[in-house]
Amino acid sequence: MSGLSFVPAPLAQLPWKILLLVLAIGCFDLLVLYSAAGGSIRPWALSQGIRFFVFLSGAMVLSRIPERVWSNMTLPAYGVLCVMLVLVELVGAVRGGGQRWLDLGIGFRLQPSELMKPCIVLACAKFYDMLPPNETRRFGAIWPAALLILVPAALVMKQPDLGTALMITIGGVTVMFLAGVPLRLFIGGALAMSAAVPIAVNFVLHGYQRNRILVFLDPESDPLGIGYHISQSKIAIGSGGIFGKGFLNGTQSHLDYLPEGHTDFALATMMEEWGLVGGVLLIIAFLVIVQWGLSTALQAQSRFAKLTAAGLAATIFYYVSINMAMVMGMAPVVGVPLPLISNGGSSQMTFMICLGILMSIDRTNRRSPVRW
């Protein structure tokens, strides 16, 4: 830090390399959205850019909040979000049809399920932090966490929002794993899941969700329906080649062959014009951010901070990898956006909350570094 002594201390403590990387991704995204709109900052690039800088500033503000405050507000926040999820369900029942957001008036819509993604990580971390270490290998270490995960996941599933429910579940389960719940439970759970998938597909999932999974298994069965999304996305990525068709030259996106080219399938839009190079660089950028999050976790001192940091880093990773796998036809279309790249405030906000909390933990670490 000596070389930057003229910089005020609070700013100097920020992880600038990571922030610059996030800034680079965000600005790159504005180019992608500018092109997706046919060479125009409207309707997407401008609003996405404004949101990006607002949320990035928000993340820097969050980084100033001490770890202790996060720890204390976790369970109340979790409770409030669960209540809001129930409210969403009720409003949806009254209005008829599925609903995902609460209208808070003055044009601001809150999607509680989105906030639940980081919150479930905090809640599980808090739970294991409170749990005496010698309890971790007992049944009492499992069912409360399972319940913490299951309640919001079930509520979100009912909206219905398979992608978010999935994200909440694996976010929580990851914390359980890191907290030291016996490995055999995860192996057994994975086996049970693979057995349960066919049953879930047939009896639990909604018609369109079931379709998406069946189409994922055989995209050619429905080339003009849901399979159309996947095949057009693969065409966009595949036709981009190594260096892409060039900025503003994507035909799949500009001629509307690629559905959702600015939201869930933004990766395909990007890769059509920027090619394999753009895609691989994006993967590397996200991996750097995630690995930074994990190293933050390793350096953290409190159990709560460790679990939170690792869990949030994993959440970011899941976000990115599920979306990419989906867009490239490696996973069913579950409606998970690509943070920072897909147009839309919710995923941007969630990413920035995760980043803010990670930076907050990082800041605590720097004040009292631990060397291994």
Next chain:
Amino acid sequence: MSGAPFRPSGRVATEAAQSYSFSRRTVMLGAAQGVFGLALAGRMTWLAVVENEQYTAKSESNRVNMTLVPPRRGWIVDRHGAPIANNRTDFRVDIIPDRLENKDHVLALLHDLLKLPPEEMDRLVADLEHAAGFQPVQVAENLDWERFAAVSVRLPELPGVAPTRGFSRSYPAGAAVAHLTGYVGAASAEQYKQTHDQLMVTPGFKLGKDGLEKTLEKQLRGVAGQKRVEVTARGKLVAELATRPDQPGANARLTIDAGLQDYAARRLGTQSGSVVVIDCLTGEMLAMVSMPAYDPNNFSDGISHLEWKMLSENDHVPLMNKVLQGLYPPGSTVKPMNGLALLGAGVPASDRVVCSGALRVGTGIFHCHKKSGHGALDLKNAIMQSCDIYFYEMVRRLGYDHVAPVARELGLGQKFVLPFNSQRYGTVPDTAWKLRRYKQPWTVADSLNASIGQGYVLSNPLQLAVMASRLASGRALQPTILAADVRHGAAPLSFQPEHLQTVHEAMWGVVNGGGTGGAARMLIPGVALAGKTGTAQVRRITMAERAGGVLKNGSLPFKMRDHALFQGFAPHDKPRYAIAVVLEHGGHTVRNLDTPAIARDVMTYLFDRERAMASLVEGEKTWGGDIRTRMAAETAAYRAAANAPPIAVGAQTEFNASAPTDAPAVRAAAAADVAAAEELANTAAHGNTVAEDGTTERDVP
């Protein structure tokens, strides 16, 4: 340890273990993420590098909408370059069934824009119900520019509607060339499935379905042009890309003389028959006519169910190319050939046979067409008078196995390589053939029947014409119809010139010397026709009928009447053109519609066009007008007789229409003819004879 004296030791150990476990699991998680990241990058590489080519192609086919421009078809022209089949500009509108949305709305709008009559709408609705996939269904063709433009402008409201400016096939001579050219039509669903050629389902594209149009398809088709446009996923046009013009197909020049072809077709009048004219120097076919016929223009537009039914039911078999598919006993037209065989075998031309009107062979009696007999006749007179007894007796002595090789050398029973798909070649029977075919020995009666061109002998009109041309020229002429195939300098046949000369003189006598073909005498100074008449009996004449007087053809039903035939050449002393005329069940009933008169006029056309036309115009007045007028009247009558069927059924396009020369009606008619001839040959072998009986034969001036 000293730093935490108050903590229970177990808890410290557990906390350290927990911290260690966390670190280990976090590193595991990080490693797993790295591996998954690699997997994602690998997948990207797979799509963008390994499968790049495939996806680039798919992306292009998304972006670029390529429409084919059907190539302009090559013309079929006659020997002088006059068009027999050409193209005319055509504005047309089709519907692609697969792309049609909101059918009722589209049809209603088309009805308004194109001002389609109700029966056309009914036809369209019926056609659409049977339509499948991408095969275009015609809405209207030959539209004027205003109506065509009205549809083009409203295209965004008309999904599935395809207006095209193209060319349609035109046959100026209509039915007169139907069996020569065949016709063109839209490709069938099977043809598309076989080739997967996008051109097959391009609106306005037509390929040859029969005749020369089919066999010359490769040469005539040309190469399709391409129109490439960039479109959005919703089909909105973004930009016009490079367009490649079509390459028109090559023209095909025939040896046919279009004027002669048309004249001969008209000259056949109401008869069911065929005319072939061959150049005696080269073997070029100058006319190849089979009438009645269908109008190939109608066929190319898609023939209606009613019209197809009418053509199939007609007992004059208009769907059959009689020149190549019709097999007939050649009757007395083979007598000059017999004469050549007798001379070749050493029988002097002066040897006489006494004709008493009948000849007893074994238990059977063989009659001459002249009941009272011709008296004593030499070879020339036997040909001129078409005496049956002379040839019975001579061939009985010689044996038919000495005649058959001559028949073959002159072209009977021979296969000629011509660009037509379905040809039938007839029979020249002999001992070996009968043993093979019937497992029976040859009998004297078989020889006798064959000697007058009946029994097992069958020939198509082309073979008759080839026989005439070879008799005339003494050369092994090969009939050709494509100008490119014409061969000069045909080899001489094995016959001695003086024998040919004798036969020529006899054939001259048939027409000009008081023989049976006096009606064929030409009225052009210095040009005389030499020929031979013939009658082919298609039924058995019983003893009882013969006793009471043989029934006149006019009083018999059409199918029971005799075939009438003629073969000859002109000028007699310097043969230039050979001709064969065959009238199915013609029966020599109407003088100016009989074979000699038709042969005379067709020959006259080649030497004095105006005289021939004058004669034709006179004739057509009595036959109910020219071909087009008569066909229109026939259709109207059929429609009325069919009790005005529901218009939609009648007007609906006949999808099952096969190529005319391959139609069930043609196959049935041809099979029936041959079966009748064979049965007659088999039953007439003993006792009752086949004998000539016809007005022409008695027509001795």
